[in-house]
Amino acid sequence: MTPVDIDSIDLFFNAKSVAIYGASASQNSVGQAIVQNFIKPQYTGKVYGVNPKYTQVLGIPCFPSLQEIEDSVDLVVVAVPARLTPRVFEDIARKGSKAVIVISGGFSETGPRGAEIEDEIVAIAKKGNVRIIGPNCVGVVDTHSHIDTFFLPEYRCGRPKPSNVANISLVSQSGAFAAAISDWTAELGLGISKLISLGNKCDVDDDDLLCYLGDDSTTQVICYYTEGYDEEKGRSFFDTAKTVTPYKPVLVVKSGRGQRAKAASMSHTGSLAGSDNVADAAYKQAGIIRPGNFEQMFDMAKALAMQPPARGDRVLMITNGGGLGVMTTDALELLGLNIPTPSSELEKRFNERLPAYCAVGNPIDVVGDANSSRYDVVLEEAIVSGEYDIFVVGMLLQTPSLEMDVTNVIANHQRSSGLPFVVVSMGGGFTTKAGEIMALMGVPTYATGEKAALAVKALAQYGEIKYGDKFNKTAT
Amino acid sequence: MTPVDIDSIDLFFNAKSVAIYGASASQNSVGQAIVQNFIKPQYTGKVYGVNPKYTQVLGIPCFPSLQEIEDSVDLVVVAVPARLTPRVFEDIARKGSKAVIVISGGFSETGPRGAEIEDEIVAIAKKGNVRIIGPNCVGVVDTHSHIDTFFLPEYRCGRPKPSNVANISLVSQSGAFAAAISDWTAELGLGISKLISLGNKCDVDDDDLLCYLGDDSTTQVICYYTEGYDEEKGRSFFDTAKTVTPYKPVLVVKSGRGQRAKAASMSHTGSLAGSDNVADAAYKQAGIIRPGNFEQMFDMAKALAMQPPARGDRVLMITNGGGLGVMTTDALELLGLNIPTPSSELEKRFNERLPAYCAVGNPIDVVGDANSSRYDVVLEEAIVSGEYDIFVVGMLLQTPSLEMDVTNVIANHQRSSGLPFVVVSMGGGFTTKAGEIMALMGVPTYATGEKAALAVKALAQYGEIKYGDKFNKTAT
Numbered sequence: 014m015t016p017v018d019i020d021s022i023d024l025f026f027n028a029k030s031v032a033i034y035g036a037s038a039s040q041n042s043v044g045q046a047i048v049q050n051f052i053k054p055q056y057t058g059k060v061y062g063v064n065p066k067y068t069q070v071l072g073i074p075c076f077p078s079l080q081e082i083e084d085s086v087d088l089v090v091v092a093v094p095a096r097l098t099p100r101v102f103e104d105i106a107r108k109g110s111k112a113v114i115v116i117s118g119g120f121s122e123t124g125p126r127g128a129e130i131e132d133e134i135v136a137i138a139k140k141g142n143v144r145i146i147g148p149n150c151v152g153v154v155d156t157h158s159h160i161d162t163f164f165l166p167e168y169r170c171g172r173p174k175p176s177n178v179a180n181i182s183l184v185s186q187s188g189a190f191a192a193a194i195s196d197w198t199a200e201l202g203l204g205i206s207k208l209i210s211l212g213n214k215c216d217v218d219d220d221d222l223l224c225y226l227g228d229d230s231t232t233q234v235i236c237y238y239t240e241g242y243d244e245e246k247g248r249s250f251f252d253t254a255k256t257v258t259p260y261k262p263v264l265v266v267k268s269g270r271g272q273r274a275k276a277a278s279m280s281h282t283g284s285l286a287g288s289d290n291v292a293d294a295a296y297k298q299a300g301i302i303r304p305g306n307f308e309q310m311f312d313m314a315k316a317l318a319m320q321p322p323a324r325g326d327r328v329l330m331i332t333n334g335g336g337l338g339v340m341t342t343d344a345l346e347l348l349g350l351n352i353p354t355p356s357s358e359l360e361k362r363f364n365e366r367l368p369a370y371c372a373v374g375n376p377i378d379v380v381g382d383a384n385s386s387r388y389d390v391v392l393e394e395a396i397v398s399g400e401y402d403i404f405v406v407g408m409l410l411q412t413p414s415l416e417m418d419v420t421n422v423i424a425n426h427q428r429s430s431g432l433p434f435v436v437v438s439m440g441g442g443f444t445t446k447a448g449e450i451m452a453l454m455g456v457p458t459y460a461t462g463e464k465a466a467l468a469v470k471a472l473a474q475y476g477e478i479k480y481g482d483k484f485n486k487t488a489t
Numbered sequence: 490m491t492p493v494d495i496d497s498i499d500l501f502f503n504a505k506s507v508a509i510y511g512a513s514a515s516q517n518s519v520g521q522a523i524v525q526n527f528i529k530p531q532y533t534g535k536v537y538g539v540n541p542k543y544t545q546v547l548g549i550p551c552f553p554s555l556q557e558i559e560d561s562v563d564l565v566v567v568a569v570p571a572r573l574t575p576r577v578f579e580d581i582a583r584k585g586s587k588a589v590i591v592i593s594g595g596f597s598e599t600g601p602r603g604a605e606i607e608d609e610i611v612a613i614a615k616k617g618n619v620r621i622i623g624p625n626c627v628g629v630v631d632t633h634s635h636i637d638t639f640f641l642p643e644y645r646c647g648r649p650k651p652s653n654v655a656n657i658s659l660v661s662q663s664g665a666f667a668a669a670i671s672d673w674t675a676e677l678g679l680g681i682s683k684l685i686s687l688g689n690k691c692d693v694d695d696d697d698l699l700c701y702l703g704d705d706s707t708t709q710v711i712c713y714y715t716e717g718y719d720e721e722k723g724r725s726f727f728d729t730a731k732t733v734t735p736y737k738p739v740l741v742v743k744s745g746r747g748q749r750a751k752a753a754s755m756s757h758t759g760s761l762a763g764s765d766n767v768a769d770a771a772y773k774q775a776g777i778i779r780p781g782n783f784e785q786m787f788d789m790a791k792a793l794a795m796q797p798p799a800r801g802d803r804v805l806m807i808t809n810g811g812g813l814g815v816m817t818t819d820a821l822e823l824l825g826l827n828i829p830t831p832s833s834e835l836e837k838r839f840n841e842r843l844p845a846y847c848a849v850g851n852p853i854d855v856v857g858d859a860n861s862s863r864y865d866v867v868l869e870e871a872i873v874s875g876e877y878d879i880f881v882v883g884m885l886l887q888t889p890s891l892e893m894d895v896t897n898v899i900a901n902h903q904r905s906s907g908l909p910f911v912v913v914s915m916g917g918g919f920t921t922k923a924g925e926i927m928a929l930m931g932v933p934t935y936a937t938g939e940k941a942a943l944a945v946k947a948l949a950q951y952g953e954i955k956y957g958d959k960f961n962k963t964a965t
Contacts, residue, residue, distance in 0.1 A: 041889060123846060165887045165888060165889070166889055168919060169886060169887050169888070169889055169916075169919050170887035170916070170917075171916075171917040171918065185812070186812070187810065187811060187812025187813075187815075188857070189809070189810030189811065189812055189813060189857060189885050189887070189888075190810065190812040190813065190915075192885070192887040192888070193810070193813070193885050193887055193915040193916050194915075195887075196887055196915075196916035196917040196919075196920065197915055197916055197917060197936070199917050200916070200917035200918060200921075238812065240812070240815060268812070268815045268816050268819050305939075306816065306820070306937060306938070306939045307816075307915075307937060308936075308937050308939065333665070334663065334665030334666065334669070335663060335665065336661075336662070336663030336665055336666040336714065336716070336744070337663075337665060337666065337669070339716060339744045340744050340782065340783075343744050344782070370599065381664070381665055409665050409668070409669050410645060411641045411645050411646035411665070411668040411669055411671075411672055412641060412645070412665075412668070413517065413641070413642055413645055439666075439669040439670075439672075439673055439783075440646070440647075440669050440672035440673050440676070441646075441647040441672040441673055441675050441676035442647065442676060443644060443645050443672075444672065445676075460673070460784075461782060461783060461784050462782070463781075463782045463784065
């Protein structure tokens with residue numbers, strides 16, 4: 014199906030009616046856990062169960078098959094044993110539903126017999142123009158529509174919320190990772206729009222979702238975890254990426270760099286990991302950013318979601334702690350950023366307005382007794398000078414001379430200049446609070462100089478992808 | 490003074506009587522903040538102020554000079570302007586106190602005039618056999634004796650606690666970093682024994698503290714942040730390290746790898762950063778582990794403090810999430826660890842006792858519906874086989890089939906085998922709780938596969954340092 018039919022994919026996220034095949038009254042079953050998600054008041058669509066054993070489950074009506082449901086059904090969630098799924102798909106095709114998430118395992122990931130069943134359901138689905146996510150997956154969480162097929166209880170697996178600033182969507186081959194990331198991003202308070210676990214990818218794949226998320230106004234950054242592609246699907250994914258990356262950042266964590274990891278991923282989701290070197294070149298050509306791991310991906314995605322891409326690679330670091338300045342500029346230098354010394358003119362202006370014991374340079378150290386007005390002076394002069402493209406603001410809040418109003422000073426300079434800002438602030442509870450305040454004002458904060466440097470790198474790297482020759486690259 | 494006089498250094502951490510030179514009644518002054526620390530009920534020694542303006546400060550007696558204090562004074566904390574410090578040191582020498590922390594700045598870090606004053610106080614101190622920490626520092630926090638000269642309020646800068654399992658001590662050239670780390674480790678709940686900020690290092694230096702902490706029974710791992718050494722002091726530090734590292738791990742984060750960072754550190758603490766390549770070789774010869782940054786240092790130190798060093802480099806990963814297994818073994822492979830496949834005998838035993846759909850290999854995937862007894866089976870058989878030196882246990886707790894009792898299973902196998910274990914568990918609140926439980930039982934837990942892999946690397950690296958030729962190195 015080329016080009017991808019956006020509307021068919023949209024049903025997975027915006028279905029107005031959902032049927033749960035395998036809805037169950039037995040506690041702790043997958044079939045009950047999914048019903049539990051849809052009876053929460055947040056989900057405002059219609060919900061039905063399909064299971065001949067019951068007439069209702071947790072208060073929702075339950076039917077022997079989809080045929081008995083009078084209304085149309087946008088999305089079917091399947092949680093029945095694999096061997097029963099061909100009959101389920103015949104029922105789905107007859108009903109005319111167009112989107113199915115198959116949660117159940119026991120398909121191609123288990124061997125040839127399972128693969129046969131998978132082929133069978135795919136064939137039935139194709140005839141009826143039915144799209145499938147899965148099998149062998151946890152499905153979808155949409156934080157806006159509250160479609161949620163993750164069959165994991167909220168006390169174990171928190172669900173993230175959308176931010177009112179900017180949101181990240183994640184596509185994961187691994188269901189366990191999708192769940193862990195749901196739980197983790199909920200705890201971190203990162204703004205998330207959609208989490209999608211693809212499992213065996215028997216139909217809907219990375220490429221379909223890239224087309225869809227590229228056009229999705231609630232998704233500002235697209236993240237992937239993949240263990241590999243088959244050759245043909247890989248090619249179309251990279252082709253699509255070339256059209257998406259000029260206007261929306263795409264980040265991919267691809268595991269399976271090592272030989273052993275490749276063997277493990279083979280048995281995990283039945284996919285071939287492919288050659289890593291080939292992949293690296295393809296990612297680069299397609300404008301895809303490839304972080305080393307999840308932590309780096311979310312550190313980068315946070316900056317890309319909240320801040321504009323950089324127009325060049327000249328970074329100014331301001332700090333009230335000398336050591337923090339040294340560590341951060343070290344990390345920036347290792348990542349290939351340019352950290353130019355202020356011009357003699359700019360240096361003169363700094364010196365006129367700062368106490369003599371401040372160390373003017375890059376990093377510029379406004380020292381331990383700094384208050385927010387020193388930050389104000391430095392940012393004002395540096396922005397007016399036009400000598401820098403990105404600002405890293407180090408604020409160590411252990412010293413009481415630096416009041417919380419520094420958050421306003423930073424956010425206001427960011428907003429009025431339109432230039433990308435990254436804050437680094439290391440510490441405990443007071444520092445965490447300051448980071449939350451910065452986030453509400455749209456500026457990302459990091460706990461270490463290395464994380465902040467990586468965020469800067471992402472903003473420069475994406476600027477280069479977006480602006481191409483117009484990106485002002487000065488570092489050698 | 491070679492060898493280092495341990496008793497003279499011990500006064501900085503175990504002084505039974507302390508005088509604060511510059512004790513002050515004015516709120517938010519450094520002289521008041523330090524008094525505030527010592528009047529907390531935790532500190533059980535005697536406290537005096539020295540300041541001609543007052544007869545008491547916050548209820549403690551205050552004297553015009555040390556001479557008026559009847560008792561002996563073990564430790565003097567100096568918080569008066571630099572120009573007054575030579576007179577203060579004459580008073581100290583007359584009184585016979587042997588340990589002084591100079592908090593004040595305005596010395597060699599500000600230029601030649603400050604350097605002259607610094608030379609002057611060093612000369613007076615030498616004559617009287619007085620040891621100095623600083624100047625231009627925040628001094629010392631000892632979590633056992635509650636000596637605490639950090640002049641930063643607790644609501645901004647939390648103080649860590651000692652753990653009853655094992656503790657880390659940190660020596661930092663940068664005061665701001667020492668404070669940020671105090672705050673950060675307090676939040677993380679890491680067990681800390683001592684934090685020491687060295688500032689300009691006019692007398693007590695990295696080497697003195699290495700001698701002292703090497704013998705300190707409350708310190709299990711020694712960490713350093715340094716921006717450089719002078720040549721002579723560097724040599725003696727590395728000589729001392731050779732004698733300490735065979736029985737206690739030493740980790741150093743040295744910044745200033747980049748040219749720009751070097752310039753910044755010069756103006757920050759007046760120290761020469763030195764050539765980075767020379768330093769690398771020296772660290773290796775001395776058995777010092779050199780993490781890339783603070784986060785890595787504390788991830789490694791946590792494992793080294795809690796777990797025994799490895800006797801070899803053969804790692805087994807067990808997981809209930811395939812993706813987590815892939816990511817972690819990827820990271821282990823990149824770090825040069827050996828991840829051998831189970832022998833056919835061991836594989837047979839696993840297969841006999843695990844469900845057929847588990848993926849036996851390395852990683853061994855006990856899959857998403859695993860309960861703690863599958864972990865029990867795998868760890869029991871793997872330990873008996875003798876095929877592995879280190880165990881990485883991945884537990885994704887989003888799935889309700891894995892109960893909290895898995896923490897007992899893991900801790901019991903660790904204890905009875907005496908082999909090093911590292912846990913990796915990614916998620917939110919429930920996961921964090923499990924990590925806290927594991928910590929109480931002495932097993933370190935990490936939020937990502939990469940962090941866990943780094944911890945494994947530290948345990949293997951230190952095993953190699955400790956056991957030399959007897960370390961079973963199998964990876965090529």
